[in-house]
Amino acid sequence: MDIFISKINYVLYFVLFTLGFYAMMAKNNFFKKIIGMSIFQASVILFYVSMGYKKGANIPIVPESHNVDVNLFANPLPHVLMLTAIVVGVSTLAVALSLLQKIHKEYRTIEEDEVLNLMEEE
Amino acid sequence: MNTGEILTLKDNLPVLIVVFPFLFAFFTGIFGSFKRFICFPLALIGVICSLISSLFGFCLVYNQRKDIVYTLGGWTRDIGISFYLNSYNASLLFLINLSILFVLLYSRRVIILKFPDRLYAFYSLILLFLTGILGIVITGDAFNLYVFLEIVSLSSYAMIALNGKESYVAALRYLIIGTVGATFYLLGVGILYLKTGNLNMSEIHNAIISQTNLLSIKAAFLFITIGFSIKFAFFPFHSWLPFAYSKTINTVSAVMAPIVTKVTIFALIKVIVLVFGLSYVFSFTCLKFLFSSVLAPIGMIYFSLKAFSQKNIRLSFCYILLMECSLMFGALFLNNILSYQITMYHVALDIIMTLSLFLFVGVLETYFRVYNFSDLESVNIFKLNPTFCILFFITCLSVLGIPPTGGFFSKFYIILAAFTAHVYFFPVCLIVSSFIILVVFLRIFEKLYFNTKKAIEGANNKVPVIMLLIFFVNAFLILGFGFNFNLLLKKIISLYF
Numbered sequence: 372m373d374i375f376i377s378k379i380n381y382v383l384y385f386v387l388f389t390l391g392f393y394a395m396m397a398k399n400n401f402f403k404k405i406i407g408m409s410i411f412q413a414s415v416i417l418f419y420v421s422m423g424y425k426k427g428a429n430i431p432i433v434p435e436s437h438n439v440d441v442n443l444f445a446n447p448l449p450h451v452l453m454l455t456a457i458v459v460g461v462s463t464l465a466v467a468l469s470l471l472q473k474i475h476k477e478y479r480t481i482e483e484d485e486v487l488n489l490m491e492e493e
Numbered sequence: 494m495n496t497g498e499i500l501t502l503k504d505n506l507p508v509l510i511v512v513f514p515f516l517f518a519f520f521t522g523i524f525g526s527f528k529r530f531i532c533f534p535l536a537l538i539g540v541i542c543s544l545i546s547s548l549f550g551f552c553l554v555y556n557q558r559k560d561i562v563y564t565l566g567g568w569t570r571d572i573g574i575s576f577y578l579n580s581y582n583a584s585l586l587f588l589i590n591l592s593i594l595f596v597l598l599y600s601r602r603v604i605i606l607k608f609p610d611r612l613y614a615f616y617s618l619i620l621l622f623l624t625g626i627l628g629i630v631i632t633g634d635a636f637n638l639y640v641f642l643e644i645v646s647l648s649s650y651a652m653i654a655l656n657g658k659e660s661y662v663a664a665l666r667y668l669i670i671g672t673v674g675a676t677f678y679l680l681g682v683g684i685l686y687l688k689t690g691n692l693n694m695s696e697i698h699n700a701i702i703s704q705t706n707l708l709s710i711k712a713a714f715l716f717i718t719i720g721f722s723i724k725f726a727f728f729p730f731h732s733w734l735p736f737a738y739s740k741t742i743n744t745v746s747a748v749m750a751p752i753v754t755k756v757t758i759f760a761l762i763k764v765i766v767l768v769f770g771l772s773y774v775f776s777f778t779c780l781k782f783l784f785s786s787v788l789a790p791i792g793m794i795y796f797s798l799k800a801f802s803q804k805n806i807r808l809s810f811c812y813i814l815l816m817e818c819s820l821m822f823g824a825l826f827l828n829n830i831l832s833y834q835i836t837m838y839h840v841a842l843d844i845i846m847t848l849s850l851f852l853f854v855g856v857l858e859t860y861f862r863v864y865n866f867s868d869l870e871s872v873n874i875f876k877l878n879p880t881f882c883i884l885f886f887i888t889c890l891s892v893l894g895i896p897p898t899g900g901f902f903s904k905f906y907i908i909l910a911a912f913t914a915h916v917y918f919f920p921v922c923l924i925v926s927s928f929i930i931l932v933v934f935l936r937i938f939e940k941l942y943f944n945t946k947k948a949i950e951g952a953n954n955k956v957p958v959i960m961l962l963i964f965f966v967n968a969f970l971i972l973g974f975g976f977n978f979n980l981l982l983k984k985i986i987s988l989y990f
Contacts, residue, residue, distance in 0.1 A: 395669055395672075395673060401665060404669055405669075408669055408672050411672070411676055412672070412676055415679050415683065418680065418683055419683050419686075422683065422686070422687050449683075449686070452636055455636075455640055456639075456679065459640070459643045462647060463643070463646075463647065463668065463672055466650050466651065466668060467665060467668050470650070470654055470661050470665045470668065471665065473661045474661045474665065477657075477658050490659055490662065
């Protein structure tokens with residue numbers, strides 16, 4: 372139980388991860404799938420961000436001296452990496468939403484099975 | 494790299510291979526939107542520059558007999574990003590550039606007719622796609638690989654959606670499944686970073702080599718493997734590929750089909766060899782059973798039967814591509830060194846073979862208006878273009894695995910590797926599925942070569958000379974792969990980067 376509580380952040384990300392994954396795979400509505408995709412990516416981003424956390428640590432702006440205690444500063448690298456991942460996530464979301472808009476324009480529906488039925492009819 | 498040194502082009506060759514297409518993608522996007530005619534030459538220059546630098550890079554590595562490690566910005570590899578270039582890597586870069594060049598040459602007229610006012614968008618997408626692909630092949634940094642993977646994915650989604658209506662649905666489904674794959678990979682890298690505090694592949698390897706029993710390393714390995722297997726459409730995750738490649742325009746499928754799946758499998762090989770180490774991966778006997786003895790054989794039989802049952806030629810070729818993917822993935826998990834080398838050989842060979850197949854479909858669709866197997870009867874292609882058909886025949890021989898071509902050697906040695914690994918179901922399924930694919934090709938040959946009907950008026954098109962040239966080079970490379978098998982295996986395909 373102690374381990375569970377001390378690692379509560381990872382448990383939360385795992386819940387978000389499976390939630391997003393479920394929405395992407397099981398939902399029939401394309402928009403819900405895209406929302407699921409966003410949650411799915413956000414869970415991994417949160418996982419990275421919490422990686423850099425240290426208890427009692429400061430912001431990682433290091434004064435110019437040689438003897439710096441690493442444990443006093445949070446690790447900035449995962450945060451910086453996640454800036455890239457967030458940009459990737461946002462652009463994926465933008466592409467997905469614009470495709471969704473086009474699908475809605477062409478088929479007048481965003482339910483996956485209805486769209487596939489309409490595609491087969493043609 | 495000291496600041497006092499004079500920078501030469503030769504020192505910066507590895508990064509130039511990636512930078513050229515990236516730079517020209519922006520040039521094409523910016524200048525091309527003002528002047529329409531400038532798009533194609535700019536894209537061509539970008540690809541040719543990258544082609545020449547990859548050729549030089551190959552010569553350099555081959556003559557030096559030493560791999561090049563290029564550190565970006567001079568940062569050492571435990572802090573910064575590094576690019577690796579070895580002989581296999583460089584030859585793969587060359588083949589990728591060559592195939593993109595061929596598709597650009599083939600598609601010039603088609604694209605002008607199809608998107609007269611969006612040329613700049615199309616060509617800059619192709620160049621961005623090429624940047625990502627080259628980056629995946631050359632990079633030695635685990636997170637950098639993710640970024641390049643996403644560049645490839647985003648430009649592919651956009652390219653697939655170019656065909657309107659049905660292609661939007663195909664692109665959206667590909668996007669959702671592709672994101673799952675990439676995010677799985679990202680999570681795997683995250684776990685590795687958490688354990689090692691490093692992102693460079695060799696540095697991660699040095700850090701985890703003493704603690705390979707940890708459950709978290711296993712979890713990272715599984716996340717990465719499954720992420721990649723989604724990305725290259727392995728058996729249970731394949732549904733996006735035929736849908737996406739058959740709904741888009743034939744140029745885009747000819748750009749993507751030869752490259753995306755092969756490069757993803759190469760990325761997996763790279764992660765396995767560089768990060769986890771072969772001996773670590775060989776200890777997973779359950780994965781060997783799951784992938785090589787169960788999923789890959791079932792996948793091969795299923796895909797070859799699917800290829801047989803399709804009416805549309807392009808869809809049928811998509812399933813042949815999927816069958817090759819299952820073959821390579823199964824061969825990879827046979828867990829011996831020979832199977833790794835053969836898979837790497839087959840990855841390079843399959844780029845050429847799939848390019849030939851999809852360019853053939855492109856020619857049929859563009860110049861003869863043939864989409865289904867039944868349409869082949871109405872046109873008499875062989876009488877008009879005998880050379881073209883004979884050159885295509887060589888590709889088919891290689892896909893089937895008939896001796897003088899390269900395909901024979903890869904299939905023969907994969908079967909040999911399977912027997913050494915005591916996996917017997919896999920080679921049996923490989924042979925059976927090859928026979929089913931033979932029937933698919935016989936359906937084409939029957940109508941292509943033995944068509945006695947007179948051609949309909951107006952369909953008497955000739956294949957342009959440039960296509961003949963492209964198919965000639967392809968056939969030459971396929972035969973060259975076959976005749977120089979031993980040389981390639983000894984000199985070029987080196988496992989250690």
